[in-house]
Amino acid sequence: MRLTNLFTKTSKTAPADEVAKNAQLLIRAGFIHKEMAGVYTYLPLGKIVLDKIINIIREEMNAVGGSEISLTALQQKDVWEATGRWDDKVMDVWFKTRLASGSELGLAPTHEEPLTQLMKSHIQSYKDLPVYPYQFQIKFRNELRSKSGLMRGREFWMKDLYSFSRTQAEHDAFYEKITAAYLRVYDRLGLGEWTYKTFASGGSFAPYSHEFQTLSPVGEDKIYIHEGKRIAINEEVYNDEVLADLGIARDELKEAMAVEVGNIFTLGTKFSEPLGLTFTDEDGSVKPVIMGSYGIGPSRVMGLIAEHFADDKGLVWPESVAPAKVYLVRIGDQAAITHADELYGELGEKNIETLYDDRDVRPGQKFADSELFGIPYRVTVSDRLLASNQYELTVRKTGETSLLTREQLLAKLS
Amino acid sequence: MRLTNLFTKTSKTAPADEVAKNAQLLIRAGFIHKEMAGVYTYLPLGKIVLDKIINIIREEMNAVGGSEISLTALQQKDVWEATGRWDDKVMDVWFKTRLASGSELGLAPTHEEPLTQLMKSHIQSYKDLPVYPYQFQIKFRNELRSKSGLMRGREFWMKDLYSFSRTQAEHDAFYEKITAAYLRVYDRLGLGEWTYKTFASGGSFAPYSHEFQTLSPVGEDKIYIHEGKRIAINEEVYNDEVLADLGIARDELKEAMAVEVGNIFTLGTKFSEPLGLTFTDEDGSVKPVIMGSYGIGPSRVMGLIAEHFADDKGLVWPESVAPAKVYLVRIGDQAAITHADELYGELGEKNIETLYDDRDVRPGQKFADSELFGIPYRVTVSDRLLASNQYELTVRKTGETSLLTREQLLAKLS
Numbered sequence: 001m002r003l004t005n006l007f008t009k010t011s012k013t014a015p016a017d018e019v020a021k022n023a024q025l026l027i028r029a030g031f032i033h034k035e036m037a038g039v040y041t042y043l044p045l046g047k048i049v050l051d052k053i054i055n056i057i058r059e060e061m062n063a064v065g066g067s068e069i070s071l072t073a074l075q076q077k078d079v080w081e082a083t084g085r086w087d088d089k090v091m092d093v094w095f096k097t098r099l100a101s102g103s104e105l106g107l108a109p110t111h112e113e114p115l116t117q118l119m120k121s122h123i124q125s126y127k128d129l130p131v132y133p134y135q136f137q138i139k140f141r142n143e144l145r146s147k148s149g150l151m152r153g154r155e156f157w158m159k160d161l162y163s164f165s166r167t168q169a170e171h172d173a174f175y176e177k178i179t180a181a182y183l184r185v186y187d188r189l190g191l192g193e194w195t196y197k198t199f200a201s202g203g204s205f206a207p208y209s210h211e212f213q214t215l216s217p218v219g220e221d222k223i224y225i226h227e228g229k230r231i232a233i234n235e236e237v238y239n240d241e242v243l244a245d246l247g248i249a250r251d252e253l254k255e256a257m258a259v260e261v262g263n264i265f266t267l268g269t270k271f272s273e274p275l276g277l278t279f280t281d282e283d284g285s286v287k288p289v290i291m292g293s294y295g296i297g298p299s300r301v302m303g304l305i306a307e308h309f310a311d312d313k314g315l316v317w318p319e320s321v322a323p324a325k326v327y328l329v330r331i332g333d334q335a336a337i338t339h340a341d342e343l344y345g346e347l348g349e350k351n352i353e354t355l356y357d358d359r360d361v362r363p364g365q366k367f368a369d370s371e372l373f374g375i376p377y378r379v380t381v382s383d384r385l386l387a388s389n390q391y392e393l394t395v396r397k398t399g400e401t402s403l404l405t406r407e408q409l410l411a412k413l414s
Numbered sequence: 415m416r417l418t419n420l421f422t423k424t425s426k427t428a429p430a431d432e433v434a435k436n437a438q439l440l441i442r443a444g445f446i447h448k449e450m451a452g453v454y455t456y457l458p459l460g461k462i463v464l465d466k467i468i469n470i471i472r473e474e475m476n477a478v479g480g481s482e483i484s485l486t487a488l489q490q491k492d493v494w495e496a497t498g499r500w501d502d503k504v505m506d507v508w509f510k511t512r513l514a515s516g517s518e519l520g521l522a523p524t525h526e527e528p529l530t531q532l533m534k535s536h537i538q539s540y541k542d543l544p545v546y547p548y549q550f551q552i553k554f555r556n557e558l559r560s561k562s563g564l565m566r567g568r569e570f571w572m573k574d575l576y577s578f579s580r581t582q583a584e585h586d587a588f589y590e591k592i593t594a595a596y597l598r599v600y601d602r603l604g605l606g607e608w609t610y611k612t613f614a615s616g617g618s619f620a621p622y623s624h625e626f627q628t629l630s631p632v633g634e635d636k637i638y639i640h641e642g643k644r645i646a647i648n649e650e651v652y653n654d655e656v657l658a659d660l661g662i663a664r665d666e667l668k669e670a671m672a673v674e675v676g677n678i679f680t681l682g683t684k685f686s687e688p689l690g691l692t693f694t695d696e697d698g699s700v701k702p703v704i705m706g707s708y709g710i711g712p713s714r715v716m717g718l719i720a721e722h723f724a725d726d727k728g729l730v731w732p733e734s735v736a737p738a739k740v741y742l743v744r745i746g747d748q749a750a751i752t753h754a755d756e757l758y759g760e761l762g763e764k765n766i767e768t769l770y771d772d773r774d775v776r777p778g779q780k781f782a783d784s785e786l787f788g789i790p791y792r793v794t795v796s797d798r799l800l801a802s803n804q805y806e807l808t809v810r811k812t813g814e815t816s817l818l819t820r821e822q823l824l825a826k827l828s
Contacts, residue, residue, distance in 0.1 A: 007537075007545035036490050039488045041485045042484040043481065065419070074450070074569045098509075107521075140487075142514045355662070355780060
């Protein structure tokens with residue numbers, strides 16, 4: 001993309017009421033726009049990052065047998081009353097609204113109820129199990145406070161997958177399989193090194209649920225890490241009984257603050273029983289379906305990645321989710337323009353995503369914006385460098401700079 | 415996709431309260447699920463169709479210089495009060511809700527106001543114009559009645575592009591360009607033959623707006639078609655003055671009912687003036703930005719395509735938006751299984767999207783489902799046909815059936 005075709009402008013300041021570093025930087029870079037606390041518009045470069053995160057998650061969910069669907073935001077109350085979650089005192093993050101006819105509706109903060117209800121049309125026999133529908137959908141949560149930028153949204157993107165299984169054993173096997181898929185997602189997002197499968201409270205149907213927690217000084221969760229086992233324990237279940245169960249001694253653990261970037265739950269029959277989602281087993285008996293739910297918030301993950309890798313110059317994206325791999329800076333007149341245009345064309349032919357700074361602005365602003373944007377590689381084409389047939393390549397993460405011939409440059413970027 | 419991996423089931427009946435043919439068929443085929451009137455979940459095959467429609471529109475919007483973004487559903491009232499559209503009497507389709515703190519919010523039925531406000535951060539100079547941001551977003555409209563299935567949603571997908579131009583001439587040139595892009599969209603969706611650029615009322619800033627109307631007996635709009643010019647006039651502006659302006663005589667026109675599948679408006683300074691979106695022109699003068707808006711509802715278009723092409727056996731998708739190109743029916747035992755598995759693999763290698771009916775059900779059900787699903791080509795592999803080295807190919811639209819060798823079949827489908 002040529003920057004002259006990008007309508008967003010960078011800024012030296014973020015809105016005064018924005019206290020989260022991730023949102024401050026993303027707004028300054030023109031990736032997002034703040035509509036209100038916890039509610040952000042995605043501008044062109046932000047949309048590309050969000051879509052790349054979503055696609056990585058999608059690939060891993062498809063790989064474990066997921067079927068993509070898209071549920072609705074608007075919710076009727078009957079199905080939520082059946083599970084007791086319509087009440088604002090039970091589910092305290094509802095946005096409620098009304099149809100013109102007067103009936104009360106809600107905006108889905110999660111989708112267990114409507115999906116369980118829907119599956120009654122599609123699950124009758126043990127032959128119909130297991131199934132793993134999932135979606136990327138905008139969720140609405142009426143949070144009292146929302147000061148963490150993209151990391152705690154009132155309107156945000158969520159991937160939620162739900163498993164419908166015949167037996168506990170079948171459920172357990174899938175639970176292990178999707179745990180591995182989640183770890184692959186964080187690896188691909190560049191967060192693997194700092195992300196731990198974390199034991200948390202389980203509810204009625206399992207001793208534990210599991211969170212995926214990424215170490216971060218702005219994290220709101222306290223966890224206890226076992227470096228050797230690459231697992232952690234959430235403060236809420238950090239007690240002698242759990243330590244014994246996991247075979248871990250207190251002194252093997254290190255306390256840390258972390259951000260929850262995903263969670264997986266064994267739901268058992270919590271939703272299938274009250275909503276009547278049953279199947280006929282091979283022996284003719286009628287049983288409730290065993291369920292699980294598996295969430296990752298792509299917008300929260302985007303905020304965390306922004307927050308985690310940023311330095312004092314701006315954003316630093318891992319290559320897998322960067323809006324482009326290369327930021328091409330052009331400095332100088334006709335010779336530089338011709339060479340840069342040509343290089344931009346060649347990078348395009350090689351499918352190397354490039355932001356081409358073809359703007360008529362000072363070199364200092366081009367360098368500053370390339371750093372604020374956080375594009376992994378910056379290539380500079382200038383009259384001075386061309387005189388010696390050289391291109392300057394700078395790695396955003398390390399600042400490492402090298403002078404390369406055109407062949408060396410293309411080999412390095414391919 | 416193997417049908418044993420598809421969790422949805424077909425049904426002989428639709429919900430009793432569903433009166434629209436498009437929704438009845440899409441529900442029976444398991445493409446969508448009705449949550450309430452005008453609110454539908456997209457199931458796996460429905461999601462594929464919707465995504466294909468969205469991608470066709472996206473390609474054409476990118477081709478005219480569009481930049482994809484994603485605005486928010488939640489809206490604060492101040493920006494809508496500035497244009498007078500917060501009032502439920504002025505904009506009668508609002509869903510309103512409240513933050514936990516008590517502030518009133520709305521769910522965006524359209525996005526002129528928040529986008530105009532946002533663009534103030536990015537447009538200052540004539541050098542920043544023109545720009546064409548667009549999005550695919552879920553819109554919420556609190557319609558009193560919603561009985562047309564996907565064709566009139568209370569929660570539905572919309573593509574909305576907005577143009578921001580320096581001069582009226584620049585606006586007019588883009589308006590023509592996007593008109594051509596819209597016609598390409600309908601051609602690619604298979605609707606071109608029945609779709610007319612239609613003159614409708616213009617508002618304060620242009621003599622006309624334009625709708626794209628597709629002929630349909632279930633249409634709610636009355637239009638007057640000029641077959642020679644491939645244009646139409648909406649009933650609302652069908653008068654002597656307009657006929658004279660367009661150089662058309664009454665007797666050249668044919669009355670018809672149609673569904674509005676898109677509309678484009680010249681907004682002039684209707685939003686930029688009250689919200690203060692201005693730019694500094696080359697001569698130093700400060701002027702309001704000239705705007706336009708351009709909408710297509712992908713979900714409405716999906717409903718219309720379903721409704722328009724359906725026959726008494728079910729859905730009939732144009733190839734460009736069909737969930738797959740081929741429906742592969744397997745009848746028989748080991749030899750048929752081996753051959754069908756192999757053919758499925760080969761079709762996959764050739765990137766020919768195939769639904770493989772590998773289910774253990776009666777042939778009659780396979781044939782009926784292939785027709786209900788509306789997949790363009792059905793290929794049958796059976797023991798009987800294999801005995802003479804033949805495959806049966808049936809065209810969904812015409813019912814035309816031919817017996818082909820494997821080479822002929824693959825040549826035909828490639």
